Amino acid sequence: MNVRNVFLVMKKDLSGLGKERTIVLAILLQLFVALFSSFLMVGLTSMYDPSSLARYSVVKYQVGYVGESPDLRDLLQKSNQFQIYSMDLSTAVAALTERKLSAVVYVPDTGMDADDPVKITLYSLQNDIQSTIVNVQLKEVFLDYEEKLRETRSGRLDLLPVTVEFPASRSAPGFYEFIYGLLIPLLLFMPAIISAALIIDLVTEEYQHHTLETLLSTPMTMTEVVWGKIVACLVLVPVQAGCWLLLLTLNRIAIANMLQILLLVITSSMVLILIGALTALYYRERTAAQFIFSTAVVVLMLLVLAFPNNPLNLIALLATGSAGIEQWVILGGSLLVCGILGFITHAFATRVSTRAPGE
Amino acid sequence: MTLLQFLGQIATLARWEIKRTFGIMGKSMLPAAVILFVLLIAVTGFTAERGLHLQDGLYRIGVDDQKLAAIFGGDERFSIDVSDSVTLVEHRTDYDIVIVEGQAYIQRNDRGRSALKTLQRDYQQYLDSVYSQQQDLFAAYPLWIDLQEVKSEIDFSATASGQTISVSPASTAPPVPEGPIVQVPEPDPGVAISPEDLRQGLQESLGQQQDQLARYSDLVGPESPFGSFKTPSQLSPPLPFDSIILVFLFIFPLYFTSQFYMMSIMQERLERKGEVLLSSPAGAPAIIFGKALPYFIGMLAISAGIALYLQVPLEILLPLFPVILFFLANALLIGMASRSFKELSFISIFFSTVATSYLFFPSIFANVHVISLVSPLTLVVLTLQGEAYTLSQYLFSTSLFFLTSVTLFYVGIVNFKEERLFSQAGILRRIREFVSTSLSEKHPWVSLFAINAFVVPFVFMMQMLLLVLFFNLPMPLSLILLIVSAAFVEEIAKSVGICTFLLESPHLFSWARVVLGAAVTAAAFLFAEKLLLFVTLTQITESVFGSILFLSSGALTLVLPFLLHFIGVLIVASFVKFTGAKGYIPGILLATIVHSLYNGYFILGWLM
Numbered sequence: 001m002n003v004r005n006v007f008l009v010m011k012k013d014l015s016g017l018g019k020e021r022t023i024v025l026a027i028l029l030q031l032f033v034a035l036f037s038s039f040l041m042v043g044l045t046s047m048y049d050p051s052s053l054a055r056y057s058v059v060k061y062q063v064g065y066v067g068e069s070p071d072l073r074d075l076l077q078k079s080n081q082f083q084i085y086s087m088d089l090s091t092a093v094a095a096l097t098e099r100k101l102s103a104v105v106y107v108p109d110t111g112m113d114a115d116d117p118v119k120i121t122l123y124s125l126q127n128d129i130q131s132t133i134v135n136v137q138l139k140e141v142f143l144d145y146e147e148k149l150r151e152t153r154s155g156r157l158d159l160l161p162v163t164v165e166f167p168a169s170r171s172a173p174g175f176y177e178f179i180y181g182l183l184i185p186l187l188l189f190m191p192a193i194i195s196a197a198l199i200i201d202l203v204t205e206e207y208q209h210h211t212l213e214t215l216l217s218t219p220m221t222m223t224e225v226v227w228g229k230i231v232a233c234l235v236l237v238p239v240q241a242g243c244w245l246l247l248l249t250l251n252r253i254a255i256a257n258m259l260q261i262l263l264l265v266i267t268s269s270m271v272l273i274l275i276g277a278l279t280a281l282y283y284r285e286r287t288a289a290q291f292i293f294s295t296a297v298v299v300l301m302l303l304v305l306a307f308p309n310n311p312l313n314l315i316a317l318l319a320t321g322s323a324g325i326e327q328w329v330i331l332g333g334s335l336l337v338c339g340i341l342g343f344i345t346h347a348f349a350t351r352v353s354t355r356a357p358g359e
Numbered sequence: 360m361t362l363l364q365f366l367g368q369i370a371t372l373a374r375w376e377i378k379r380t381f382g383i384m385g386k387s388m389l390p391a392a393v394i395l396f397v398l399l400i401a402v403t404g405f406t407a408e409r410g411l412h413l414q415d416g417l418y419r420i421g422v423d424d425q426k427l428a429a430i431f432g433g434d435e436r437f438s439i440d441v442s443d444s445v446t447l448v449e450h451r452t453d454y455d456i457v458i459v460e461g462q463a464y465i466q467r468n469d470r471g472r473s474a475l476k477t478l479q480r481d482y483q484q485y486l487d488s489v490y491s492q493q494q495d496l497f498a499a500y501p502l503w504i505d506l507q508e509v510k511s512e513i514d515f516s517a518t519a520s521g522q523t524i525s526v527s528p529a530s531t532a533p534p535v536p537e538g539p540i541v542q543v544p545e546p547d548p549g550v551a552i553s554p555e556d557l558r559q560g561l562q563e564s565l566g567q568q569q570d571q572l573a574r575y576s577d578l579v580g581p582e583s584p585f586g587s588f589k590t591p592s593q594l595s596p597p598l599p600f601d602s603i604i605l606v607f608l609f610i611f612p613l614y615f616t617s618q619f620y621m622m623s624i625m626q627e628r629l630e631r632k633g634e635v636l637l638s639s640p641a642g643a644p645a646i647i648f649g650k651a652l653p654y655f656i657g658m659l660a661i662s663a664g665i666a667l668y669l670q671v672p673l674e675i676l677l678p679l680f681p682v683i684l685f686f687l688a689n690a691l692l693i694g695m696a697s698r699s700f701k702e703l704s705f706i707s708i709f710f711s712t713v714a715t716s717y718l719f720f721p722s723i724f725a726n727v728h729v730i731s732l733v734s735p736l737t738l739v740v741l742t743l744q745g746e747a748y749t750l751s752q753y754l755f756s757t758s759l760f761f762l763t764s765v766t767l768f769y770v771g772i773v774n775f776k777e778e779r780l781f782s783q784a785g786i787l788r789r790i791r792e793f794v795s796t797s798l799s800e801k802h803p804w805v806s807l808f809a810i811n812a813f814v815v816p817f818v819f820m821m822q823m824l825l826l827v828l829f830f831n832l833p834m835p836l837s838l839i840l841l842i843v844s845a846a847f848v849e850e851i852a853k854s855v856g857i858c859t860f861l862l863e864s865p866h867l868f869s870w871a872r873v874v875l876g877a878a879v880t881a882a883a884f885l886f887a888e889k890l891l892l893f894v895t896l897t898q899i900t901e902s903v904f905g906s907i908l909f910l911s912s913g914a915l916t917l918v919l920p921f922l923l924h925f926i927g928v929l930i931v932a933s934f935v936k937f938t939g940a941k942g943y944i945p946g947i948l949l950a951t952i953v954h955s956l957y958n959g960y961f962i963l964g965w966l967m
Contacts, residue, residue: 020702021785025709062534085533090543092533097509100534108548117497119505121546122594126508135506135594142502142591149501156498161489162426165462166479176473177436181414197708201700208629208700286700287622288388291615295395299402306406308415308435316414320470 001227005220009228010235013202017232027240030190061134062100064092067107072120072145076105079144081137093123102134112152179253180320185312187248188261191240192269195233196276196297200289202229203280226349230277237269238262256321260331264318267334268311272297274341281348368641372649380619380653410435418474420456421447427458430485436477484565487592491561496554500561504594505546506587552585560585564593605669605743606722606736609679612661614711617686620654624694625703628780643775647768651687658683671743677753678738681760682718688767689714695771695780696789706786717824732756733823759823762816769813770797794855795863803860803867804879810856811883818852839959846954850947853880853924854931858943861935873932881924923957926950 017023060083065073076082087095092104104123110116122138125131203226206212215225245258255261276293283289304310314330317323416438422428423444431437440447444459451457455474457464463478465471490499550557627633636646659676662683666675689710697703721734731737735756741748774780774793782789798806825844857876861868868876927950934946 016699017701020698023701023705025705029705029709029712064533087533089545090540091536093509093543094536094538094540095534098536098538100536106546108546110548112501115497116548117501117503117550119503119546119548119550121505121507123507123509126510139591139594142504142594146500146502146591150499153495153498153501156495158494159489159492161486162424162430163461164427164458164482166475166482167463167465176469177414177417177477181417185413194708197704198701201704205700210630283388287619287626290618290622290704292388292391292395294615295392295399299395299398302399302402302406305411305413306402306409308412310412313412313415317416320417322417322419322470 001221001223002219005224006228006231009215009220009225010232013229013232014235017198023236026194027243030187030240030244061102061137063134063138064095064101064104065107066092066104068109069107071112071148072105072107072141075141075145075148076138079137079141081141096123096125099125102131103138105138112149118149181316184248184253184255184319185315187244188241188265188315189268189312191237191244192265192272193297194240195237195269196272196293197290198236199229199233199273199276200280200293201286202232203277204284204286204289207284208286222352223346223349226277226281226345230273230345233273234266234270238266241265255319257318257323260323260327261315261318264311264314264327264331264334267331267338270338271334271341274338274345275300277345278341278348281345281352365645368645369649369652372641372646373652376623376650377653380623418455418470418477419453420458420474420478421450421454422458423447423460424458431478431481434477434481437474487561487565491558491565496558500557500590502591503550504589504591506589506594508587552588557585561590606719606739608669609662609665609675609739610682610715610718610736612665613658613679613683613686616654616658616661617690618707620651620687621690621694621703621707623650624691625697625700628695631781633780634777637775637777637780643772647691647772647775651691655683655687658686675739675742678735678742678757681757681764682735684764685760686714688764688771691771692767692793695774696786696793698783698786702786713824717820735760759816759820762813763820766813766816770794773797791859791862794859798856798859800864800867803876807856807860807876807879808883811853811880812887814852814855815884815887818848821848821852842958843951843955846958847947847951849884849924850927850931850950850954853884853928854935854943854947854950856880857928857932858935861932862940868936870936873936874929877925877928877932880928881921884924885921923954927954 060081062083062085063076064087065076065084066087066089073084073086076084085092085101087104089104089106092101095101096104102124106121106123108119110118112118120142122135124135206215206225212225216222241262245255245261248255275296276289279293279296280289283292305312309326309330311330311334314323314327318327412435415435417436419438419440420431421440421442422431423442425441428439428441432439440454447454447457447459451464452466455466455471456478463475465475493499552560627636637643641649659680662676662679663673666673690707693703693706693710697706718734718736721731722736722740732752732755738748738753738756770793774796779789779792779796782792784792794810798810822845825841825848857873857880860876861873930950930953931943931946934942934949936942
């Protein structure tokens with residue numbers, strides 16, 4: 001196998017990609033996914049986490065309070081989120097429908113230590129995003145009230161839980177698990193998927209456009225062509241993954257063990273690319289190859305994700321700096337798989353090259 | 360050609376298409392596909408059983424009590440060491456959290472704090488599981504909330520269009536309603552459900568809390584099994600998790616099948632194979648629909664099969680129908696436009712991601728807000744939950760899909776001819792060619808009017824996507840982003856027709872005609888906007904966001920929005936007339952700024 005020929009094929013395919021410029025779409029796509037998921041996360045959290053919301057707003061929501069019991073009323077007032085008005089039920093509900101109130105709370109005079117539970121009726125606006133926020137803020141107060149009621153009634157509990165005291169902490173970084181445990185692994189694996197789809201296109205295109213004959217009429221062999229394409233797809237992986245790492249770092253998301261992460265991404269991508277190459281060489285037709293390959297990848301990914309310490313899990317651990325010695329075992333394992341698949345691909349490419357194309 | 364002949368041609372072409380597809384498949388793909396399909400089902404079951412292991416061992420905690428290790432051991436995110444307190448304190452830096460004698464100590468960094476949050480959530484679940492077993496259930500769950508939803512009478516048609524709930528002044532006097540007061544009966548303080556039923560329901564909802572999505576935020580509270588009757592922790596709106604998984608089940612086969620159609624169109628272009636078809640008496644419409652028919656029927660059949668398997672009513676096909684059309688229409692154009700397999704892959708991956716975002720994310724909010732109705736999948740979620748939707752809701756979420764599909768099919772049909780199919784020009788150039796073929800040089804005004812009317816559904820779609828995207832951000836920022844981006848999208852859409860004319864046939868357009876063209880564009884845009892709003896009306900315009908998107912067609916006079924559209928187009932067209940294609944981007948930017956200022960003026964009272 002001539003390395004120069006491999007290099008030539010690689011250069012040809014990469015410049016083809018550059019000319020079409022549609023790879024820009026692939027990059028855009030990744031950005032889009034990242035943006036969308038982060039927006040969604042930030043949105044969800046700020047919407048449902050009253051403390052993060054309170055930073056943005058100094059407004060007090062106006063709540064109608066119906067009932068005599070003072071305990072809940074005090075709690076509502078203390079939370080500083082609400083303006084409380086004592087009203088009668090019908091007036092309050094009428095004001096609510098005119099959006100002059102955000103919610104109406106009806107409290108019966110059930111005693112704190114009564115046998116029955118305290119049953120509050122909460123009137124809120126249907127299908128309204130703002131009333132959802134108000135409800136979540138009310139929920140915090142209700143939880144406090146529930147805690148207070150539980151305390152009053154604690155003598156009646158017959159099973160006592162193990163107690164753990166937690167330190168008071170600044171509000172936790174809400175996105176930590178999302179960023180490290182989901183976003184980073186997915187972002188870093190997207191280049192792998194893109195490259196694997198790409199190798200199928202590159203190989204089947206030569207067959208279906210009948211350009212392979214021309215290519216093979218030069219001193220190049222089939223194995224050189226195949227390896228050239230594999231290398232072309234592979235070099236795109238660290239470039240994209242590296243960009244992601246850089247972007248995330250610029251975004252002040254600290255990522256530990258970048259080198260190991262890149263190594264892991266490259267070897268795992270190689271596995272997918274080799275499977276893609278094999279499928280393409282076998283079918284030589286895009287529809288079939290892409291269909292079989294994508295189904296196979298879904299099966300493989302699901303299977304791998306069912307076990308701890310899979311590559312995606314490992315990326316999360318590496319990025320947070322919690323990975324132990326097992327990382328080298330997994331890296332070694334995926335290198336081994338690469339070797340085996342590489343050998344098969346090589347052998348298969350040699351064999352198909354002796355057949356006339358289309359046979 | 361009679362209709363019957365046309366249908367006959369479609370049927371013939373559909374038969375050929377089926378034969379061709381199975382010709383490819385039959386050879387060697389079918390056995391592999393069957394094996395993979397069986398494997399897929401098996402693996403899905405296996406993985407569903409074991410759970411996804413993405414974050415295992417993310418945190419290390421040390422505890423001095425075996426009981427605590429058992430409590431938190433169920434969460435695979437923790438790797439737990441049990442040791443005596445002295446050792447733990449000594450090696451505390453090795454752990455994110457150390458629990459010694461019932462007191463938790465954490466590392467003061469992000470990971471430590473995040474671990475604490477997770478730990479607290481787990482501990483809360485443990486408490487709940489203990490509480491739900493208490494003899495005296497009402498000692499453990501002393502507070503219940505009956506959530507009554509009230510429909511607001513203020514809708515968009517009132518003067519207070521887009522009004523939010525009053526959060527205004529700290530006045531001490533309670534608000535007084537203006538309208539008549541309807542007598543509301545006092546709720547009964549008693550609980551209508553027996554404690555044993557409540558206990559059972561609580562234990563069931565505890566099981567639901569474990570699911571994977573819920574771990575990212577507290578928002579997705581467990582759904583109360585008693586309808587509107589909840590404990591405080593169940594007060595947040597539930598995430599329709601199961602339904603969303605099922606929605607994916609419906610959507611995936613649709614993607615795959617539309618890929619086959621895309622590829623089939625692409626095949627015709629390889630080596631000019633399609634020339635044979637094109638020279639046959641069947642016209643472009645017959646070819647396109649004939650080829651699409653098997654896939655269309657296939658998609659419907661698959662969806663119906665899934666529905667039968669899940670034992671959900673077949674009405675679920677109604678909202679899926681426009682989605683199928685939309686996929687096929689896009690597949691057609693992508694297959695016609697891309698130059699190579701690589702391009703086909705990239706564009707189709709791009710398209711499917713954007714389409715998934717549009718379809719899928721809003722349905723997460725199915726129980727929260729009407730905004731979710733922008734996606735037909737929300738209707739699927741509602742059907743799965745056994746809730747009904749109205750005809751107007753159906754129209755609202757599907758009309759854009761129907762309209763855009765029809766437009767795309769039209770563009771596909773007029774461009775389905777030799778010089779377009781076998782051209783190797785770049786993608787942007789090809790899109791321009793496609794548009795220009797759809798325009799007629801003989802009737803420039805009619806074409807301009809038509810293209811601008813038909814582009815409006817796409818604009819709405821884009822703006823809906825933006826709305827979903829931005830409505831997550833904190834308030835002032837989301838408004839500004841929405842104003843600017845909505846203006847940007849509108850300006851681009853309006854410029855498509857007239858700029859294509861200017862670039863493809865510059866001789867047709869003198870300055871006077873540019874002005875007239877801008878006027879026609881503005882009129883068409885306004886007309887279609889009005890018409891579409893008339894159909895979809897009330898659903899979205901209620902909120903303040905709606906008023907931004909649709910301000911230019913709001914209750915104001917018709918003159919101002921017309922002028923706005925007119926000026927926007929004129930700016931872009933003048934730039935292009937002056938400097939050619941180079942002038943496009945500066946023109947768009949300037950028009951966007953003008954448009955944003957206008958919108959800002961009317962919504963936020965800027966410049967006042």
